[in-house]
Amino acid sequence: MEFEGRKALVTGGTAGIGREVALQLATGGAEVIVTGRNAERGAATVAAIEDAGGKARFFAADMTDLDSVRRLAEEAADVDILVNNAGIFDFSPTAEQTVASFDAMFQVNVRALYFLTAAIAPRMAERGEGSVVNISTMAATISLPGSSVYAATKAAVNSLTRTWAGEFGTSGVRVNSVSPGPTLTESAPLEMVDALGSTTLLSRHASTEEIAAAVVFLASPRATYITGATVPVDGGRAVA
Template sequence: MGSIDLAGRVALVTGATSGIGAATAELFAERGAYVLVAGRDAVRGESVVAGIRERGGKADFLAADLADADSAHRLAQQATELGGGAVDILVNSAGVFPFGPTADASARDVDAVYDLNVKVPFHLVARLAPAMAGRGSGAIVNVSTMVAEYGAAGMALYGSSKAALNLLTKAWAAEFGPSGVRVNAVEPGPTRTGGTAAMGEGLDALASQAPAGRPAEAREIAEAIAYLAGDAASFVQGAILPVDGGRTAV
C-alpha cells in the first residue's frame, strides 16, 4: 500500500468496470477510499469489487446504464445512500469513443455520445456537487481526451463531446470552487484498455505521434486522476491536465 491520502473518502467512479475507470477505482481503494464502482456490466463490476476487497480495500458495485437523466439521478441517490449520506469524490469516467466520418454518424449516434459524455456528467454534478459545497469540500474529476484540443479527421463527434466536458469543468470550478469543491479534468492520450483493443495497430500508430511514442497503461491515467482527487492538488482548480505522452505539446 502506498499513500493513504484518500482514507475515509467516499468515491463514486463511473465507467469503473473496465479500463481507466477500473484502474482508478482500484487505485483509489489502495489509497484508502471507499469506492463505489458504477457501470453497466454486473459481472465485470463485481469482479473489480472482488479484486479490491481481496487486496484489503473497500468497494461496492452499483449497476447504472447512465443512458439519461433519470439513470444519473438514481445513481447519485444510491451512491449517497451507500456513502452514509455523502459522496466526497466523483470521477466521470464513463464514456463512448466512436471514430469515423461525420456523414456516417446517425442522429441516434450523436444523441448517444452526447447523452453519456456530456449530459450524464452534467446531471451527476448537478445532484452531487451542491451537497459537497454544503459540506465545504469535495473533488470532481472529469475524464476527457486529447482530441478535445485539436481537430482530427474522424474525431468530430467524440472530440466535440469532450470539448464540452472541458468547458463544463471550468464552469463548475468557477461555480463550486468558492465553496471548497475542486473540479478538474484529465485528457488521456491513446491508452491500452479492453475498449481500445479493437483499434489494433492503430492505437500504436496514434501513440507514435507523441514524444512518449507509446500508448499509456490505464494505471498511468489513474495516477493523474488520483492526484487531482487528492489533497496534493489542493490548489488545483479548473485545470485540464494532458496525460497524453506529450501529444498536445508538439
C-alpha cells in the same frame, strides 16, 4: 493512507481507466462505489479491490437513462470524490455519422455527466469540500479526423470543468479534468493505440495505470490548490 475515511464514486468503473482509478483510490483508503452496466464486470472489480484489502461496492447504472443517473446520484449522495469516467465513442467521418450515434455520445458523455455532477457537487459544497475529476481526451484539443462528435462531447466536458470550478470553488469543491492520450484498454485495439502513440513526444501509448495516477493525484490532498484545470496526460501529443 491519503483517502482514509473518504468515499468515492467512479462511473464507468468496471473496465479500462475507470477500473484502474477505482483500484488506486481504494488502495489509498477510499471506500469506492463502482458503477457501470455490466454486473459481472462490476463484481469482478469489487472482488479485485477487496482482495487487495480495499472497500468497494457495485451499483448498476445506465448513463443513457436520466432516471438511472438520478438513482445513482441518490445512492452516492455523500461522496467526497466524483470521477466522471463513463464515456462512449464512435469514430466516423462527419458525413457518415448517424443521428443515433450522435445522440448516444452526447447523452452519455455530456448529459449524464452534467446531471450527475449537478446533483452531487452542491452536496459537496454544503460540506465545504470535495473533488470532481472529469475524463476528457486529447481529441478535444487536437485534430483527429473521424472524431468530430466524440471530440465535441469532450470539449464540452472541458468547458464544464472550468465553469464548475468557478461555481463551486468558493465552497471548497475542486473540479478538474484529465485529458488522456492513446491508452491501451479493452475497447481500444492495440494497432490503433500504437499508431496514435507513435505520434506523441514519448513515441508510445499510455497504460491505464499512468492515466489513473493523474486522476488520483487531482482527487487527492496533494492537489488542493488545483482547480479548473484540464491536465494533458498524453505523452506530449498536444504540443507535438
